Amino acid sequence: MIKQFLNVFIRDWLLTIRNGLLWFVLIFLLLLIIMVRFVIPEQIELTEEQYITDLTEQKQFLGFMQQKGMSESEIIADEETLDEMMSKNKNAFGIVIRDRNERTEITIKSHGEIAERNINLIKASFNSMIRMMEGRTNYSLIKFRVLRENIPIIPLNKSFIPVFLIFEIIVLGFFFIAVQVFDEKMEGSVNTYRMSPSGTINYIMSKNLVFLILGIIYGLSFILLTIGSGINYLYLFILLILGLSFMTILGLAVAVFFKNLSEWFAMGMFVMIIVMLPTFSFMYPVFAPPYITYIPSYIMIFTAREIIFPSGNESMIHMNLLILFIETIIIYFIAHILVNKKIMKAG
Amino acid sequence: MIKVENLFHDYEGKKHYAVNDVSFNIEKGEIFGFLGPNGAGKSTVQNIMTGILKKQQGKVLYNNKPIEKMGKSFNNRIGVSFEQPNIYLKLTGYENLKYFGGLFNVRTEDPMKLLEKVGLKDEANKRTANYSKGMKQRLGFIRSIMNNPEILFLDEPLAGLDPNTASGIKEIIKEMKKKGVTIFLTTHNMFVADELCDRVAFINEGKIITEDNPRNLKLKYGKQSVKIETGKGDDFKTEVLFLENEEDKEKFDRIMKEKHLQTIHSQEATLEQIFIKLTGRGLV
Ligand SMILES: Nc1ncnc2c1ncn2[C@@H]1O[C@H](COP(=O)(O)OP(=O)(O)O)[C@@H](O)[C@H]1O
Numbered sequence: 236m237i238k239q240f241l242n243v244f245i246r247d248w249l250l251t252i253r254n255g256l257l258w259f260v261l262i263f264l265l266l267l268i269i270m271v272r273f274v275i276p277e278q279i280e281l282t283e284e285q286y287i288t289d290l291t292e293q294k295q296f297l298g299f300m301q302q303k304g305m306s307e308s309e310i311i312a313d314e315e316t317l318d319e320m321m322s323k324n325k326n327a328f329g330i331v332i333r334d335r336n337e338r339t340e341i342t343i344k345s346h347g348e349i350a351e352r353n354i355n356l357i358k359a360s361f362n363s364m365i366r367m368m369e370g371r372t373n374y375s376l377i378k379f380r381v382l383r384e385n386i387p388i389i390p391l392n393k394s395f396i397p398v399f400l401i402f403e404i405i406v407l408g409f410f411f412i413a414v415q416v417f418d419e420k421m422e423g424s425v426n427t428y429r430m431s432p433s434g435t436i437n438y439i440m441s442k443n444l445v446f447l448i449l450g451i452i453y454g455l456s457f458i459l460l461t462i463g464s465g466i467n468y469l470y471l472f473i474l475l476i477l478g479l480s481f482m483t484i485l486g487l488a489v490a491v492f493f494k495n496l497s498e499w500f501a502m503g504m505f506v507m508i509i510v511m512l513p514t515f516s517f518m519y520p521v522f523a524p525p526y527i528t529y530i531p532s533y534i535m536i537f538t539a540r541e542i543i544f545p546s547g548n549e550s551m552i553h554m555n556l557l558i559l560f561i562e563t564i565i566i567y568f569i570a571h572i573l574v575n576k577k578i579m580k581a582g
Numbered sequence: 583m584i585k586v587e588n589l590f591h592d593y594e595g596k597k598h599y600a601v602n603d604v605s606f607n608i609e610k611g612e613i614f615g616f617l618g619p620n621g622a623g624k625s626t627v628q629n630i631m632t633g634i635l636k637k638q639q640g641k642v643l644y645n646n647k648p649i650e651k652m653g654k655s656f657n658n659r660i661g662v663s664f665e666q667p668n669i670y671l672k673l674t675g676y677e678n679l680k681y682f683g684g685l686f687n688v689r690t691e692d693p694m695k696l697l698e699k700v701g702l703k704d705e706a707n708k709r710t711a712n713y714s715k716g717m718k719q720r721l722g723f724i725r726s727i728m729n730n731p732e733i734l735f736l737d738e739p740l741a742g743l744d745p746n747t748a749s750g751i752k753e754i755i756k757e758m759k760k761k762g763v764t765i766f767l768t769t770h771n772m773f774v775a776d777e778l779c780d781r782v783a784f785i786n787e788g789k790i791i792t793e794d795n796p797r798n799l800k801l802k803y804g805k806q807s808v809k810i811e812t813g814k815g816d817d818f819k820t821e822v823l824f825l826e827n828e829e830d831k832e833k834f835d836r837i838m839k840e841k842h843l844q845t846i847h848s849q850e851a852t853l854e855q856i857f858i859k860l861t862g863r864g865l866v
């Protein structure tokens with residue numbers, strides 16, 4: 236059994252690395268790394284901009300912040316002006332402080348989505364600010380600047396990383412396995428496999444393993460070269476395994492219905508666009524139709540972000556990986572039935 | 583050993599049968615041939631027998647066990663060579679054999695030795711995309727005997743090979759028979775059928791026309807045939823006439839009267855001539 240699997244695997248591995256497309260992906264990966272590291276700016280300059288309106292009776296925050304060196308241009312007298320300023324500067328965000336029911340309420344306004352991590356940072360900054368104002372902490376230890384330096388949203392260039400990562404998973408998994416299946420169908424070599432005692436499980440799992448290895452090498456080096464250390468690589472590894480498995484097996488389940496790339500094209504592209512939709516949702520949070528969360532790549536991309544830019548929500552990672560695992564098992568069973576019917580038998 | 587009963591196959595579900603009520607038996611250790619022109623249904627029958635094509639109607643039994651109950655391990659016991667070489671073009675000849683042999687649970691032959699057998703040793707490490715058609719075909723053939731099969735299926739094993747290579751392959755087929763391998767072979771070449779087959783079935787338009795030992799067929803149908811050459815000088819025409827056939831008999835009498843006869847031999851008819859006689863069409 237193991238011997239059979241190894242044989243199928245080595246064969247599939249050779250077939251894959253002898254395919255020119257692989258170099259195409261490698262070049263593509265290098266381009267992405269260059270883009271992230273050198274082309275896309277770290278931040279759009281205005282991201283740093285923030286407008287603060289202090290509507291509390293005592294204006295104690297305002298005074299404190301001014302005292303700590305906040306620039307005048309960032310302090311806005313009322314909320315309407317703040318909204319107006321913000322509408323002129325899409326990258327700025329606003330903070331409104333007001334009294335409500337004897338408590339201080341802090342509202343953060345922004346055009347896009349703010350990562351939970353950043354919200355947490357703002358909260359933490361205000362907490363420490365309040366503690367400082369109350370004299371509970373040593374002033375010199377925590378400066379107000381801390382708030383400003385940490386708030387900027389994830390650097391622009393890096394915010395694309397989860398998208399690129401998921402993109403790689405989709406192309407390597409979904410598309411490449413289809414190419415390999417069509418090669419086998421066209422040269423007829425799949426007939427030969429049919430006449431061996433090795434069956435469906437080896438057929439699926441060996442191809443899966445090939446693209447898993449390649450995808451993991453590509454994915455890990457991409458993250459290592461753009462993000463570097465400091466993230467949980469175990470989570471990333473598991474996400475890559477599940478994401479790539481899901482996409483390759485899905486790719487296989489679709490490819491079995493077609494003879495070659497041109498027959499596959501319309502359907503293949505359709506499925507690829509569907510699985511890419513969540514990346515739009517990620518980049519433009521306004522685009523969030525309710526069905527989108529059911530597309531497995533939605534989970535992949537938001538899990539990838541949480542892993543790469545942790546906001547401390549580990550239970551979300553655990554939950555999502557579990558869901559992905561279950562989805563992968565389900566797609567395996569579907570693919571198994573289809574491969575049995577359509578690959579292991581002719582016409 | 584192998585029993586095929588009332589096999590039908592309709593590819594498109596339009597009641598257009600590529601295989602139409604085919605029945606035959608193959609005894610252990612014999613070479614059983616299907617002789618018929620292109621499109622007769624030979625490959626379809628082989629593909630149903632090997633389990634590659636889903637059986638629609640009829641029975642295929644191996645020692646009375648139906649093909650659909652054989653399971654994947656049955657593939658350890660059979661060897662299949664297709665009409666197309668069906669090899670991995672990105673792999674070398676050696677790799678093609680190595681990674682195929684590795685799929686079996688039984689002892690397999692050394693790929694290098696097999697390649698040597700069909701004169702591919704020097705090209706063993708070249709990718710098969712660069713092989714000629716004949717080389718690919720030899721590779722596809724030799725692959726089928728890797729696992730020392732009990733039953734061998736050969737779909738047009740000699741088609742398109744030069745005479746030298748063809749005779750090499752024929753020797754291997756005879757060798758396999760000597761080892762007791764049961765062989766099913768399809769061909770549209772009467773010489774192949776004549777030379778190799780213990781029994782041959784004529785197949786045309788999905789139907790078996792007749793089936794017997796080639797020698798018996800020739801005795802049965804070709805007994806009273808004459809080969810005549812008619813015409814003048816170098817401008818002559820060769821014809822075979824079956825004298826028990828009314829039409830041929832009349833033609834023979836006419837030629838005798840017209841005196842353009844050059845030579846006349848009583849002769850054994852070839853399988854193709856018999857095929858033409860029985861079906862009204864040739865083998866190509
Ligand atoms: N995959 C297929 N789909 C539809 N028709 C087919 C297919 N394969 C073969 N046929 C048809 O079935 C008939 C028998 O073909 P085949 O078994 O290949 O004949 P042979 O091997 O004797 O040349 C032919 O008419 C052929 O066109």
Ligand SMILES: [Mg+2]
Binds near residue numbers: 621626737
């Ligand atoms: Mg054929």
